[in-house]
Amino acid sequence: MTSTDLTTLNSARDRLTSDGSVLRLSETEAEQKSGYQAPTEEGLGERMIMNMGPQHPSTHGVLRLVLEMDGETITRSKPVIGYLHTGMEKTGEELTYLQGATNVTRMDYAAPLFNELVFSLAVEELLGIEVPDRGQWIRMLMSELNRMSSHLLFMATNGMDLGAVGMMLYGWREREEVLRFFEAVTGLRMNHNYIRPGGVAADLPGGWDEELSAILDIIPDRLAEFDLLMTGQPIWRDRLQGVGVITAEEALSLGATGPLLRSTGYAWDLRRDQPYLKYDQVEFDVIAGSFGDCFDRYSIRLAEIRESMRIVRQIIEKMPEGDYRVQDKKVTPPPRARIDESMEALIHHFKIFTEGFKVPEGEVYVAVESPRGELGCYIVSDGSSKPFRMHIRGPSFVNLQTLPHLMKDSFLADTVAIISSVDPIMGEIDR
Amino acid sequence: MSDAETPSIDDAELPEESVEDVLEEELPQPELLHGVPVSESRGQVVLHPSREEYVALVASLREIGYWMCIDLCGVDYLGYGPNRNLPAGVAPERFEVVVGLISHTDRSRIRLRVQVPESAPQLATLFQIHPSVENPEREVFDMFGISFDGHPDMTRILMPDEWVGHPLRKDYELGRIPVQFKGASTAR
Numbered sequence: 001m002t003s004t005d006l007t008t009l010n011s012a013r014d015r016l017t018s019d020g021s022v023l024r025l026s027e028t029e030a031e032q033k034s035g036y037q038a039p040t041e042e043g044l045g046e047r048m049i050m051n052m053g054p055q056h057p058s059t060h061g062v063l064r065l066v067l068e069m070d071g072e073t074i075t076r077s078k079p080v081i082g083y084l085h086t087g088m089e090k091t092g093e094e095l096t097y098l099q100g101a102t103n104v105t106r107m108d109y110a111a112p113l114f115n116e117l118v119f120s121l122a123v124e125e126l127l128g129i130e131v132p133d134r135g136q137w138i139r140m141l142m143s144e145l146n147r148m149s150s151h152l153l154f155m156a157t158n159g160m161d162l163g164a165v166g167m168m169l170y171g172w173r174e175r176e177e178v179l180r181f182f183e184a185v186t187g188l189r190m191n192h193n194y195i196r197p198g199g200v201a202a203d204l205p206g207g208w209d210e211e212l213s214a215i216l217d218i219i220p221d222r223l224a225e226f227d228l229l230m231t232g233q234p235i236w237r238d239r240l241q242g243v244g245v246i247t248a249e250e251a252l253s254l255g256a257t258g259p260l261l262r263s264t265g266y267a268w269d270l271r272r273d274q275p276y277l278k279y280d281q282v283e284f285d286v287i288a289g290s291f292g293d294c295f296d297r298y299s300i301r302l303a304e305i306r307e308s309m310r311i312v313r314q315i316i317e318k319m320p321e322g323d324y325r326v327q328d329k330k331v332t333p334p335p336r337a338r339i340d341e342s343m344e345a346l347i348h349h350f351k352i353f354t355e356g357f358k359v360p361e362g363e364v365y366v367a368v369e370s371p372r373g374e375l376g377c378y379i380v381s382d383g384s385s386k387p388f389r390m391h392i393r394g395p396s397f398v399n400l401q402t403l404p405h406l407m408k409d410s411f412l413a414d415t416v417a418i419i420s421s422v423d424p425i426m427g428e429i430d431r
Numbered sequence: 432m433s434d435a436e437t438p439s440i441d442d443a444e445l446p447e448e449s450v451e452d453v454l455e456e457e458l459p460q461p462e463l464l465h466g467v468p469v470s471e472s473r474g475q476v477v478l479h480p481s482r483e484e485y486v487a488l489v490a491s492l493r494e495i496g497y498w499m500c501i502d503l504c505g506v507d508y509l510g511y512g513p514n515r516n517l518p519a520g521v522a523p524e525r526f527e528v529v530v531g532l533i534s535h536t537d538r539s540r541i542r543l544r545v546q547v548p549e550s551a552p553q554l555a556t557l558f559q560i561h562p563s564v565e566n567p568e569r570e571v572f573d574m575f576g577i578s579f580d581g582h583p584d585m586t587r588i589l590m591p592d593e594w595v596g597h598p599l600r601k602d603y604e605l606g607r608i609p610v611q612f613k614g615a616s617t618a619r
Contacts, residue, residue, distance in 0.1 A: 006494065006498075016562045022584070024583055082589040090598055255564075257501075361513040361516075364472060374501060378504060378531075382513055389507070393504070397567075400566065
């Protein structure tokens with residue numbers, strides 16, 4: 001962690017609150033002012049309000065940006081969100097704790113297992129139960145693989161956004177390798193509902209380690225190809241280096257976490273700094289950049305794929321035997337075989353899936369390090385089988401606030417690179 | 432206790448008074464942290480500042496290392512049955528604004544729960560202390576109708592501008608789409 005102090009932090013904050021890089025216009029006003037604008041009285045030249053998105057392919061879904069342009073330069077901007085809002089936090093209040101994982105998994109659809117994980121950890125904290133070792137190691141394995149698949153997706157979209165169209169194919173191809181493993185384990189490629197309160201849905205299938213080793217043999221070579229295709233290329237570097245620069249103090253003031261914060265050289269990673277699961281038993285490096293620009297954010301993610309593979313290799317070696325879910329009759333449904341022979345087991349199974357289990361009253365906040373930063377879950381329980389309030393702290397939602405500051409005084413052509421480097425997932429922003 | 436004028440009555444009531452005295456003197460002592468009532472929830476430290484203390488508290492916590500406001504959300508406690516785990520002296524109100532702060536130097540987190548009454552759903556903004564609350568405060572305004580005084584852009588963020596109501600309030604009905612069955616005369 002680089003040393004920063006309150007004085008520099010204060011000056012960064014004061015700069016942020018007063019530099020006017022955020023365009024605070026209502027949607028209606030933005031629409032009215034859209035298009036050509038006559039020179040203003042202050043003689044600031046020809047300012048123009050421009051709408052980018054929400055249907056623009058480079059805006060990662062349905063992000064809309066209202067940009068105030070001075071020629072080709074962006075003076076102020078505002079991300080407009082909400083186009084994908086489906087009220088998932090409200091829905092979460094209507095679903096039992098067992099159903100809740102199916103809801104949250106759809107938020108950050110590029111890293112669904114992290115959503116399930118943080119929700120389950122919060123529920124388990126309220127229940128006061130501890131998942132058996134094997135369950136925790138499986139969770140860790142799946143999270144790290146998901147981090148890889150999410151970053152590989154970033155490689156694809158980031159390449160595409162910058163005109164390296166071939167990357168769209170290669171990134172997806174490599175991600176597919178990981179998703180195939182997910183399908184073998186969870187039954188689905190996305191939205192798994194695999195990590196549930198109490199453990200995971202099923203044990204790893206036979207031969208999982210060999211299958212995984214095969215994947216881990218392929219990907220390093222492909223990452224070397226990425227390096228060849230992008231990292232060393234002068235055009236690639238020109239488009240990313242020095243673009244969208246942010247300092248550590250600014251990132252801290254804006255609540256940015258994940259690769260965005262680490263790119264500034266501030267090595268903060270919850271896996272190391274506030275360990276959950278069994279992260280204190282594996283070795284890995286926290287990757288930090290030094291310039292806080294788009295290139296650092298790109299290379300951090302590339303390096304994090306390698307670190308995740310390093311963790312996965314250790315998990316394969318250390319995977320303990322035992323239960324993959326807690327043996328607590330209140331939370332865990334009886335095994336399939338028991339249902340065939342016991343009426344009580346059938347009723348028990350039915351009750352858990354229809355009524356759910358009751359969670360003691362209280363409130364708790366739990367956070368994990370998702371590929372995008374701190375993913376938090378705040379649950380208030382009133383003692384019933386449904387959460388009274390379920391709030392997800394989406395890293396993309398908070399990271400998005402850095403966009404106006406990253407884009408200030410940059411060219412329109414760089415916006416796409418900057419949006420891409422923040423790696424926002426709209427499902428999580430709008431929830 | 433010293434304002435009693437008749438010593439005889441005072442003596443007689445002394446045992447009862449002293450119990451209250453002990454309660455009042457001993458409870459706040461462990462329950463005060465950074466000058467405001469504190470409670471614990473599943474091992475996590477929760478502070479309960481009043482609306483007046485709130486901004487000053489966040490500012491002073493920032494001075495001692497809580498540099499980052501990691502989360503801000505609202506809770507509507509309408510119809511919440513059980514005890515809300517509030518320390519003595521904190522009166523429950525319908526709304527709560529929950530703020531999460533993090534200190535990287537000693538790797539600790541602290542949570543603030545501020546009571547916001549239904550009659551005046553307002554709170555001072557933290558924007559000048561932590562610019563990171565800009566979007567979260569807008570979300571709380573959008574979803575709960577709690578407005579933050581001094582916020583530079585107190586507009587809806589997720590719902591359309593012209594939307595009526597605040598969806599995450601407990602008295603806001605969950606939306607339903609009528610299902611049309613084949614052959615049925617009306618939607619059900």
